[in-house]
Amino acid sequence: MANIKRYPWISHFLGSPTGYVVHLQKGMVRHQGVGQAFWFRPANSVLSEVPVDDQELPTLFHAITRDHQDVSVQANVTYRFIDPVAVSMRLDFGLQTAGKAPATGREQVSTIIGQLCQSHAIDQIATTTLAEALERGVSQLRLVLTEALRADARLQSTGIEILGVQVLAVRPESDVERALQTPVREQLQAEADRAVYERRAVAVERERTISENEMASQIELAVRRENLVAQEGANARRAAEEKAAAGLIEAQGSAERKGIGAAAEANQIRLVGEAAAAREAATMEVYRGMEQATLLALALKDAAGSLPNIGNLTITPDLLSGALAGLFKEPAATVEPTK
Incomplete structure (x- = not known):
């Protein structure tokens, strides 16, 4: 921005690096260029500052397709002023003093370029259907507008160069756009549902596989448990049989030991x-040849050992005479056995 x-x-003027100043004094160019600095008299001078940097112009307009559908076109035009002197003479870029209306050069350029873009875009879209405009409208319009604006005689004579045109969007009305989006949305929703169903199917298949594996594991555990129970039963039976056999062997040994002991005891x-009988026989054989008085004395001797103690013994004459008579009585003759 220039400084005055x-x-x-x-007055003193100091220009900017992006502003091309044209100083007219009494209808003649006294100073021109970028970054100028000079003194001037406001009473007889006219100053115009034309920007020399690239300018961006966004534009938005509507058009009707061949099938009578309204579409909106959003574009952006990049341009610059290649002949600032011609621009300052054709458009209003004057530097006004304080309190006066600002220059309208930029608005004039926006109106000119916007009307040209809209005119050529309407002509192009009118030859296409809505589907074609939505499908290839952006690229077609970019080429058409670029060529038309660069070849426009008014822009060339004014000193405006079109650097590029970018068509950002070609869109139908909102309800038509929603109607066009519905089949695609339905298709996308169907694809999403199919993906969900496939994912659920995969999840169900995996759950089934997991359940089968768990069931197989349970069956394997049951089989192993059955084998373990059978083995434990077999081990228990074998232990019982071994214990019974050991008990039988121990009983047999005990019976044999008892039999041997009983036989030894019986033999003893x-x-x-036999020894006692032999002794008795020998004793009887000895007693057989003894006299009766001797036998009686021996009998009394044996009986005396088993009788209780006798404190007082009274012997009557009758008892003494009978005993003496028995002692002195002659023994009876021994009868020989008959052979």
């Missing part, structure tokens, strides 16, 4: 009995 310092009857008793 004002003094009484004279038999031997003792």
Whole structure:
């Protein structure tokens, strides 16, 4: 932006690096260029500053397709001023003093380029259907507008160069756009549903596989448990059989030991009995040849060992005479056995 310092009857101008200044004094060009600095008299001078940097112009307009559908076109035009002197003479880029209306050069350029874009875009879209405009309208319009604006005689004579045209969007009305989007949305929804169903099917298949694996594991565990129970039963039976066999062997051994002990005891008793019988026989054989008085004395001797203690013994004459008579009585003759 240019800087102007004002003094009484004279002013100083200091230009900017992007503004091309044209100083006219009494209808003649006194100064022109970028970054100028000079003194001038406001009373007889006219200053115009034309931007020399690239300018961006967004534009939006409507058009009707061949099948009578309204579409909106959004575009952006890039341009620059290649002849600032011609531009300053054709358009209003004057530097106004404070309190006056600003220059309208930029608005004039926007109107000119916008009307040209709209005119050529309407002609192009009128030859296409809505589907064609939505499908290839952006690229077609970009080529048509670029060629038309660059070849426009008014822009060339004004000193405006079109650097490029970008068509950002070609869109139908909102309800038509929603109607056109519905089949695609339905298709996308169908694809999403199919993906969901496939994912659920995969999940169900995986769950079934997991359930089968769990069932197989349970069956395997049941089989192993059955084998374990059978093995434990077999081990228990074998242990019982071994214990019974050991008990039988121990019982047999005990019975044999008891039989041997009983036989030994019976043999001992038999031997003792035989010895006692032999002793008795020998004693009887000895007693057989003794006299009766001797036998009586021996009997009294044996009986005395088993009788209780006798404190007082009274012997009557009758008892003493009978005993003495028995002692001195002659023994009876021994009868020989008959052979």
